[in-house]
Amino acid sequence: MFIRYLRTILIFYRGLWVPSGLVTLFSCLAIFYISINQIRDHKEFYGVLMFTAPFFWIKTFTNLLMLLYLIKFKAHEMYFYANLGVRKRELMMTAFLIDYLLFFSALFLVSLCLKLPLISR
């Protein structure tokens, strides 16, 4: 039952992953470009997360745009998920939660690869 529920949410997220993945990729690249420049120029650097806030809001803004797009142009597709027992609100909230998890996981992974701390004193 839970597996089917999760699968339904992932099917819904599959329709969003290209635009949201691009925003995540752009945000990660920008954050690390800024971080590396900050270190190279010997400016204050308290970890990668210090530059995350504006990109988090960009991510939130683009997610809201996608939400509006779904409500306006994909309303009929919500019946596909409703017929599987999943509510529209549940579907969107869980999908965006997964998206934020992927966003922060990507940030964490890239910080590990570049050996930059997420937070430092």
Next chain:
Amino acid sequence: MMSRLEVDSVNLEFGEKRVLSDIYMRFETGKVSGILGRNGCGKSCLLRIIFGTLQARYSNVRFNGKAVLRPFRNPKMLRYMPQDSFIPKYLRLKNILELYSCSLAELLNDFPEYAREPNMPFGYYSFGQKRLIETWIILKSPSEFVMLDEPFSYIMPVHVEKLKGVIKNEKSGKGIIITDHLYRDLLDVSDDLYLIADGASLPIRDPVDLKRYGYLA
């Protein structure tokens, strides 16, 4: 065991306009119930109210006598095919059938023309083909009641006849609720018939009633 789905006391308004006000319908497993009505009379809205995705000012939907708030939360009880194509285009036919617990072999038995393309994404099919597949999937999915909004529209006549055969076979295990403007096809398959006129539901016992109530000229 026979199950029943009832809807009554529906009050639906859009601004000043009262759409539905005096509705009582009773559907049973083992029967096909048809709903007729002019464009804009509230047929699709009524199906969405029963399904639980449209909030009316007041409505009462009961399953075996028990009130249910959001019937769609229980797919084993009720499923609904809306007027527009509702399956995401990027899903493959095989996966869709699996999600809705339907068998590809059965689909190919009813409509062998899909044998060549079970792995194609849903967006690959024409609008009529999509409509047919969607109708078939909802009809065949394991649910006590299914509601079909205009299943015969956009489908070629040969397939309409086959679909009517599928409906007649499926009604032995479930209650089927259909609304369509192709009233001859609907009369062919229906055991019970309702007409929605002036916001009220009128049980139709004889096709002559449709003339009397002004649905047919």
